[in-house]
Amino acid sequence: MRANVMLTGDRPTGKLHLGHYVGSIANRVRLQHAYNSFFIIADLHMLTTKNSRADIERSAGNARDMVLDMLAAGIEPESATFYLQSAIPEVGDLNTLFQNLVTVPRLERVPSLKDMARDSGKDEMPYGLLGYPVLQAADILCVKATAVPVGKDNAAHVEVTREIARRFNHLYGDTFPVPELIHADVPTLVGTDGQAKMSKSIGNTILLSDDAAAVRRRVMGMYTDPDRVRADVPGKVEGNPVFIYHDAFNDDKAQVEELKERYRTGRVGDVEVKEKLAAALNRFLDPMRERRAKYAAEPGLVDQLIVEGTERTREVVRQTVFDARKAMGLTST
Numbered sequence: 001m002r003a004n005v006m007l008t009g010d011r012p013t014g015k016l017h018l019g020h021y022v023g024s025i026a027n028r029v030r031l032q033h034a035y036n037s038f039f040i041i042a043d044l045h046m047l048t049t050k051n052s053r054a055d056i057e058r059s060a061g062n063a064r065d066m067v068l069d070m071l072a073a074g075i076e077p078e079s080a081t082f083y084l085q086s087a088i089p090e091v092g093d094l095n096t097l098f099q100n101l102v103t104v105p106r107l108e109r110v111p112s113l114k115d116m117a118r119d120s121g122k123d124e125m126p127y128g129l130l131g132y133p134v135l136q137a138a139d140i141l142c143v144k145a146t147a148v149p150v151g152k153d154n155a156a157h158v159e160v161t162r163e164i165a166r167r168f169n170h171l172y173g174d175t176f177p178v179p180e181l182i183h184a185d186v187p188t189l190v191g192t193d194g195q196a197k198m199s200k201s202i203g204n205t206i207l208l209s210d211d212a213a214a215v216r217r218r219v220m221g222m223y224t225d226p227d228r229v230r231a232d233v234p235g236k237v238e239g240n241p242v243f244i245y246h247d248a249f250n251d252d253k254a255q256v257e258e259l260k261e262r263y264r265t266g267r268v269g270d271v272e273v274k275e276k277l278a279a280a281l282n283r284f285l286d287p288m289r290e291r292r293a294k295y296a297a298e299p300g301l302v303d304q305l306i307v308e309g310t311e312r313t314r315e316v317v318r319q320t321v322f323d324a325r326k327a328m329g330l331t332s333t
């Protein structure tokens with residue numbers, strides 16, 4: 001029997017938002033006690049689309065914000081290991097060993113890579129971006145993770161990890177688990193623009209760290225049913241971002257059903273629907289605000305978690321790289 005190990009994380013490109021929450025963080029919180037939990041700050045993955053000096057300089061602050069976001073969301077410091085990817089060079093060793101277990105056409109078929117190249121304004125695919133899923137396989141397998149909770153945009157990458165693990169085990173003997181993808185209740189959360197997935201790079205986000213006034217402002221500016229010009233015109237609930245958020249975040253399910261009914265029959269204005277959504281989101285975020293304030297008041301806590309977590313993870317990774325090299329016959333001691 002293998003131990004339950006969870007690995008997931010984020011690139012340090014900004015603060016975490018509701019999309020991250022439903023796609024991955026909700027499952028991190030839910031599973032943190034059932035798994036030995038590793039949360040990667042994937043700064044090497046950031047470099048595949050953002051590698052200017054300014055991007056890199058911002059990443060340290062972003063990393064701290066992300067860890068605080070996770071603590072605020074309910075990850076308990078004593079049940080989690082946060083670590084900085086670039087501070088563990090042995091991950092690169094594993095990446096090198098894995099590069100020969102997957103073909104270029106296979107990687108070229110991963111749909112999210114083309115989206116990422118396009119969104120970051122690159123007209124050609126950098127070698128590192130093509131290798132993004134291989135490096136992610138190194139992240140996941142360097143701690144021998146058995147479970148990976150990620151959003152839909154990342155699911156194809158986890159599939160590559162599973163293939164690499166199987167291929168390695170087939171060639172060199174059973175060394176790695178074939179990790180399970182843990183699906184989210186909302187695989188992709190649409191942004192406040194109603195157009196694309198909620199994303200830092202697009203700016204259509206509601207942040208976990210937004211205050212009540214900011215949340216209200218973002219909600220009041222949200223897109224709804226474009227065909228509905230007045231409150232007495234029947235509106236469409238399906239695919240309407242305001243109702244998608246009501247479904248995902250409003251704990252008052254009876255209120256949501258009642259609003260939907262009145263919306264469909266032209267008996268409620270957008271303003272009331274949005275006011276109730278803003279209130280619901282603030283109810284949802286309030287406990288996070290309390291926890292954030294508590295953890296933020298402990299000086300040095302976040303830095304200490306990252307430093308100690310990285311040291312702990314590095315020990316695990318060293319052992320994994322040794323296991324892999326030994327299985328391959330590259331070393332015997």
Ligand code: ATP
Nearest residue numbers: 010011019023150151154188189197198199200201
């Ligand atoms: P963004 O996509 O906001 O620019 P990012 O690409 O830097 O941020 P990632 O590090 O790729 O963020 O994503 C971290 C995790 O959050 C991944 O598991 C991803 O699937 C999930 N995620 C990100 N955005 C969304 C969303 N809108 N809906 C659901 N899951 C999401």
Ligand code: MG
Nearest residue numbers: 116153154199
């Ligand atoms: Mg992303």
